[in-house]
Amino acid sequence: MIDGQHEKLVSKEVFLKVNNIRAAANKYGVAHQKEIAQIPLKVFMHCPHCGEGYTGYVVKAKNLWYYKCRTKGCCANKNASKVNAQFLEFLSQYEIKEEYMSLLIDELLDSTEKINEANKQQQQEVNKSMLDVQKKIDVIEEKFFVEGVMSQETYEKLLAKYAKEKTEIAGLSRENFSGSSNLDEIITEAVTFSSKLALAWSSSDVKQKEQIQKLLFPDGVSYDMKNEAFRTTKVNLLLSLNAELAGFSEDDINKQGGMKATLSNSVGTTRFELATPCTPCKCATGLRYVPKPEN
Ligand SMILES: [Zn+2]
Structure with missing residues (x-):
């Protein structure tokens, strides 16, 4: 903790007291039992x-x-x-039944590859927009600093505007998402985890x-x-896929193509986002199911 430069609004005692209350509260701001x-x-x-x-x-x-x-x-x-x-x-x-595990892993990997491809395209567009804004900044800098044909007021106003644009564009960047090299590992772990849900739950402590x-x-x-x-x-995407797989008859299982097509369709209509794996079990949290919008 470092004392700030400016005049203190509250005493250190009050600050610490509030800070402790906040630390004890969960994200809804309600004290957690x-x-x-x-x-x-x-x-x-x-x-x-x-x-x-x-x-x-x-x-x-x-x-x-x-x-x-x-x-x-x-x-x-x-x-x-x-x-x-x-x-x-x-x-x-x-x-998930063991016999479906490799099928599910393949399917998830396929679909994440497609997502990564889409992300790459989006990133290219983001990079282009970023360059465009930078060009605009170069132009006003030239006018203000080199040619002296722009007032400081105008320059600063425009610079602030472009800086804001830059921040907005940076927000669209998907670099963090597509840069995940351990996706295979996450998916394999997630599927493995979903094959022993009951065991994982019963052997965990209450927090987990x-x-x-x-x-x-x-x-x-x-x-x-x-x-x-x-x-x-x-339900989590993996669970919905597992439930779907569980609904297949012996016939369907023999017809791998039919089963794969259905599964592929389910995965294909779903968006994934990468979340931070949860610390205790490092399990299926790597993938979070984002439901399709209602309309
Ligand atoms: Zn009731």
């Missing part, structure tokens, strides 16, 4: 009747944990270890469990306590 190992699905899993995230509580006498809906009228609660076991089963439905859940089901899952059924609206 401590994770509890017995109820990893808390908040992430929600009530289908009222939409609220389930909370949890413990019956200390028996040391038993429960999930519950806090909404008046829902009156829902259920033994947490039972629900966790059911979630594990739910996860295993999305696991939360990361995995969020990655696989970005909108969370709903759980009907009465019917003991999970439901989700949005």
Whole structure:
């Protein structure tokens, strides 16, 4: 920490206090409750009747944990270890079968190659626009510094305008994206990870469990306590592909061409973006599913 040059707006004590509160809060600015190992699905899993995230509580006498809906009228609660076991089963439905792994890896690599090609084109356009702006800057510099036919005011005004344009163009640059040389590795890891989702989840600590859940089901899952059924609206691309593969019949599997075409179609209509791999498992976070726009 370094003292600034200008007059302090708040005392060091207040600054530190606020800073500590901010550090303890999550990205929504709400203080984050401590994770509890017995109820990893808390908040992430929600009530289908009222939409609220389930909370949890413990019956200390028996040391038993429960999930519950806090909404008046829902009156829902259920033994947490039972629900966790059911979630594990739910996860295993999305696991990719070993025999499809290489097919899926090939397909993903094919499609990322296409994406990289498109990025290259976009980058070329960005470079051209950047050069155009630089030329404009050269012209005003020539007029102001060399020929002396432009006022300082005009020069500065134009320079600011072009600088802004440059920043905007730089924002369109895709260099960071296409420069990923370990894409093969990421895809292989992601597919491998998706072949053992249940194991990965059950063997992780609660923080990692939360990361995995969020990655696989970005909108969370709903759980009907009465019917003991999970439901989700949005799944990670890999999971949707796995589900699709799981739907193939023995016949389809024998007809590799048919299966590949369907898979290729699914991947082809999807956009990927590279995200930072999550630290604990370095898993499928390398690929993030970007859903197509609604219209
Ligand atoms: Zn409810």
